[in-house]
Amino acid sequence: MQIDVISDTVCPWCFIGKRRLMRAMALRPHIAFDVKWRPYRLDPAVPKGGMDRQAYMRAKFGDDPMKIVEMHKLIAQDGEKEGIAFDFAAIARRPDSLDSHRLIRWAETAGVQDEVVERLFIAYFENGEDIGNIRVLADIADLCGMDGIDVAQMLESDADATLVEREDQIAHEMGVTGVPAMIFGGKLAVSGAREPEMLAVVIDRVAEMAAGAPAEVSEDEEESQED
Numbered sequence: 001m002q003i004d005v006i007s008d009t010v011c012p013w014c015f016i017g018k019r020r021l022m023r024a025m026a027l028r029p030h031i032a033f034d035v036k037w038r039p040y041r042l043d044p045a046v047p048k049g050g051m052d053r054q055a056y057m058r059a060k061f062g063d064d065p066m067k068i069v070e071m072h073k074l075i076a077q078d079g080e081k082e083g084i085a086f087d088f089a090a091i092a093r094r095p096d097s098l099d100s101h102r103l104i105r106w107a108e109t110a111g112v113q114d115e116v117v118e119r120l121f122i123a124y125f126e127n128g129e130d131i132g133n134i135r136v137l138a139d140i141a142d143l144c145g146m147d148g149i150d151v152a153q154m155l156e157s158d159a160d161a162t163l164v165e166r167e168d169q170i171a172h173e174m175g176v177t178g179v180p181a182m183i184f185g186g187k188l189a190v191s192g193a194r195e196p197e198m199l200a201v202v203i204d205r206v207a208e209m210a211a212g213a214p215a216e217v218s219e220d221e222e223e224s225q226e227d
Contacts, residue, residue: 097131102164106160107141119144
């Protein structure tokens with residue numbers, strides 16, 4: 001079963017959603033899954049070199065620091081349940097995520113897309129690394145068995161930038177307003193970082209549909225979750 005996950009590398013709920021999807025798939029070991037990671041840019045207006053994250057968060061959510069602290073606290077609590085040690089205080093930069101999405105695209109060809117996505121999330125949310133930095137992205141590529149030197153050279157060019165931007169545009173044209181958004185077998189879509197048990201039910205319905213059995217389409221559960 002192919003699962004297309006539309007996400008952004010700077011979205012904490014996408015990290016949580018990834019871990020929950022992995023648990024959902026583990027609940028259905030008899031099904032072979034093929035997960036494809038698709039690009040989505042929550043804020044394409046972020047400059048190429050990124051920007052100070054505290055300034056970005058104040059501009060986005062207001063000058064009340066406690067509002068941001070409480071938001072981070074709630075996200076961290078959900079993340080802890082999925083084995084994620086969010087360290088928002090360590091994140092100095094809010095990067096433009098375009099280059100990280102280019103790396104994810106190339107990782108699919110190399111057969112290590114899921115590992116690259118995982119390491120990008122860990123680098124940004126647990127280690128506070130700037131995943132808009134070419135060196136950081138090249139190191140992640142190396143760790144996942146890709147050629148970091150080749151990746152760095154491609155990132156210094158405009159290779160596949162237009163293709164990633166077009167995929168992002170398509171996602172918006174499809175009506176995706178929040179991420180993660182998961183499309184199961186090209187038949188059912190779920191928005192938000194849903195619990196594994198709920199995702200497993202969706203997997204079952206899609207499997208039934210593929211087998212020719214009637215299945216009730218689940219309600220569209222819109223939930224916009226940003227960084």
